[in-house]
């Protein structure tokens with residue numbers, strides 16, 4: 001993406017993210033129909049809500065209409081920056097999630113996939129680590 005577009009798109013995405021969070025918070029209020037979709041917070045919740053549909057519940061991915069790579073026992077997750085950039089920018093058939101996942105949600109899910117499904121990369125991933133690669137400052141600096 002050309003630099004000029006990125007510069008203008010980033011604040012817009014931050015606003016979109018804030019609006020999504022606000023809308024999700026309102027959706028939690030009981031109302032007619034009464035079903036509320038809780039906002040995913042933990043890595044496991046984010047994985048199950050967002051990633052599992054493509055990468056499968058066991059993280060083994062799938063071959064079908066497209067190839068969904070396995071996250072299970074995946075040495076590429078050793079460097080946390082790799083999954084962070086994947087989530088931020090997407091690649092091929094995987095969408096980027098800046099604007100839909102907050103840096104905190106992204107940090108939690110990266111921590112989760114790096115320590116589950118046979119992966120054992122224990123070094124914690126912080127919201128600040130994500131924010132650096134994500135183009136959105138962590139909540140505390142906003």
Ligand code: HEC
Pocket residue numbers: 046047050051052053054055066067068069070071074076082083086087091092093094095097109110113
């Ligand atoms: C719409 C389907 C889809 C969703 C949703 C999705 N992914 Fe992906 N993911 C893919 C595809 C397809 C690729 C392979 C992209 C390529 O290399 O062209 C991929 C690749 C990856 C890779 C790189 C794997 C490797 O070995 O190179 C990681 C890490 C990853 N995804 C993590 C996640 C996480 C974490 C989430 C949830 C936040 C997620 N993905 C959500 C489809 C998806």
